Amino acid sequence: MKWLVSLAGAGLVMITLRDLFHTLWHPTRHGGLSRLVMTALWRLARRFRGRRRVVGLVGPLAMVTVVSMWAVTVILGWAIVYWPHMPEAFTFSPGSEAAREPALLDSVYLSLVTVATLGLGDIAPAESWLRLVSPLEALVGFALLTATVSWVLEIYPALTRRRVLAIRLALLRDSDPTTQQIDCTAGALLLDSLATEVVRVRIDFTQYAEAYYFHDGEDHSSLAAVVGYADGLARRGQAARRPEVRLAGDLLAGALRDLAAILDQRFLHTGGTSTQVFAAYADDHGRSRAQP
Template identity: 40%
Template sequence: MDFEDALWTVVGAGLILLMLADVFHTLLYPHGSGPVGRTIMRGFWLLSRRSRGRASTIAAPLAMAAVIGAWAGLAAIGWALLYLPHLPQGFVYEQGVPQRGDFAEAVYISMVTLSTVGFGEIVAAHPLLRLVAAFQAVTGFGLLTATVTWILQTYPALSRRRAVAHHLNLFKEAAGPEGVTSLDPRHAAGLLESLARNVASVSIDLLSFHETYYFREVEPRGSLPATIAYAHQLASEAQHSENPELRFAGRMLHAALNDLAEVLRGKFGHPGTTSSEVFDSYALHHRHRQPREQDKE
């Protein structure tokens, strides 16, 4: 094996390791996201902020598809570079199939193996290549099932976040301008404690499923960035209540909101020294608040 063949082998192995590391950090490591997936999701998010209307809502689903495509591309090209130095002498060709040793042939073999289609007209002859091809087939099957699981886990997290937003809107409509003071203190305390648990679930979802942050809701009714400020208002009102149960519920909700603000500040870079400032930035980024003069500076 000459220097060029060794270089292709090293580059191919590097691409495969990058893909495996990115999949591990995105799908298996709690509270993590891989560099490839994170870059793609953020890139689509930044592009979507320049679009208008409902077109911006499809950016996140497209970004997830792009991440999956990037994983498949890294795997296909990585293994193709491993096969390239051994073409065509390292493979057995079926009669009538032309023997070629170019990159396109290597990519074809890699994609057929990765997809577990296995046409069988070109098979590895060397024992080590046969082992590499088998490992690629197993990886391809695992990548397929992992991405399906990723999608199935993402949308329940989005539903939980939308449910919190709807809950806040229903509370606002039912309570009216008087807020928690219009309700029986014990009943209000129970509602706020339930809301605190739901807000805590949203914080966990944002840590575990980094990509859910980039899904934008056009309708304010189902958007947490548009409604979270009202939860902060409820927590403040409850903490000033004379009822001890309601005060405790207010402190509990306030703590849950502080945890959410810390996630938004630390994980997604929202500025602000207080939770209110972080939530204002959150709403601004999701286009549910108009920028003020200091935001433009």
Template identity: 45%
Template sequence: MNFWDVLWTVVGAGLILLMLVDVFHTLLYPHGSGPVCRTIMHGCWRLSRISRGGASSVAAPVAMAAVIFAWAGMAILGWALLYLPHLPEGFIYGAGVPREADFLEAVYLSMVTLSTVGFGEVVAGYPLLRLVSAAQAVTGFGLLTATVSWILQMYPALNRRRALAHQLNLFREAAAPGDPFSMDASHAAALLESLSGSVAAVSIDLLAFHETYYFQEVEQRGSLPATVTYAQELASEAKASDHPDLQFAGRMLEAALEDLAKVLRGRFGHAGTTSSEVFEHYSTHHRHRRPREGAD
């Protein structure tokens, strides 16, 4: 092998490794996302924020599709570069199939192998190349099933966030004006404890499914950034109550909201030293509040 053959092999192996690391951190590691996925998701989000119209509502689905295509593209290109130095002598060609040794031929072989289509007109001849192509086929099948699972896991997390926003809106609509706890104090405390559990679940979802942050709700009623400040009001009023059950529920809800604010500040860079400031910044970024002068 000459210098260029070695170079293509190293670059191809590097692309494959980058793809595998990104998939591992995004789909298998519980509290992270890969560098490629994170860059694409954040980039699409930033572009949608400077555009007009409803681009923000479709930015996250488009970004997820772009991430999947990026993984597939890195896999196809990486294995194509591994095959390129061995074309055509390293492969067995069927009758009537032209023996090509260019990059497009390598890409074609890589795509066919990754998709597990296996037409059979060109197959690896060297024992090592056979193992490499078999490994690519296994990776392609795993990548397909992993991305489907990723999509299926994403939407339950989004539904939990929407459900919390709906709970807060229903509480606000059903509560008496000026006195949200006019009901039995024990019953009100149970409702607040339920809200605390929902807030904690959303915090865990944002840690485990980093990408859900970038989904913007079209309707304000189902938007947590638009309703989370009401949860803070409930926690403050409950803490000021004379009933010990309500006081405990208020502290519990406040602690859950503090944890959510820490996640938003630490993982998504929201500014603010207090939870209220973080939630205001969160709401502004999701376009449910007019930005202050000079705010990002």
């Protein structure tokens, strides 16, 4: 029976590590529990009045919640591993009151100290298998800390790329170039560069799905508000006379279709056209979509 309880604790740790792996390191990053937490917080925030302020907190708050969830489940999992063998399989420092505490409390304390790599030493494993297993928890704790830092360092560059594209589209919308102005070599280069940036954002939504749950702030920096204008630019390019401009327009239109497909497949689930998906994207982020 003791070993079954310990195996249950080990299973809880493995489930957490699997979720961490799929959230941070899997190529398509299909997170499990972490994705559910973020989606639930996003939907809850959208129910509030004046939701822009509330929704703006969802991304950072969701990341903190997910990391806390990972830490708590790892600590509890290892505590369950120790619990059936406490206190007979452990040694206690002289004069320590720990041996008089409930076994579960001692197990949680030992797990917390070990995962934090504090190594206080007032409770130490005595059996050989526990002496081998206990350091693994410290390694898991170090990996969790490293993964959290890496996650933060990865997500914010992705958000920057998205906002740069949004601001660029907003500036183009304000200047409102005509079809004749686009129908030149400079116009072809413009559309081609926009297509490249859209592809980067599309990859970011694939690899950093949690970036979707970050609010972009003002309309001029919100991709949800201005992505419809990029659709209009692509159509102007496709209608141009110069072949290089038409080619660049086709590239931008294709990149936008791919972006809409990713948004619909992973977040919106409308099953509609690119125009309908972008409208749903704007609505989900509390924006009025820019007209082509």
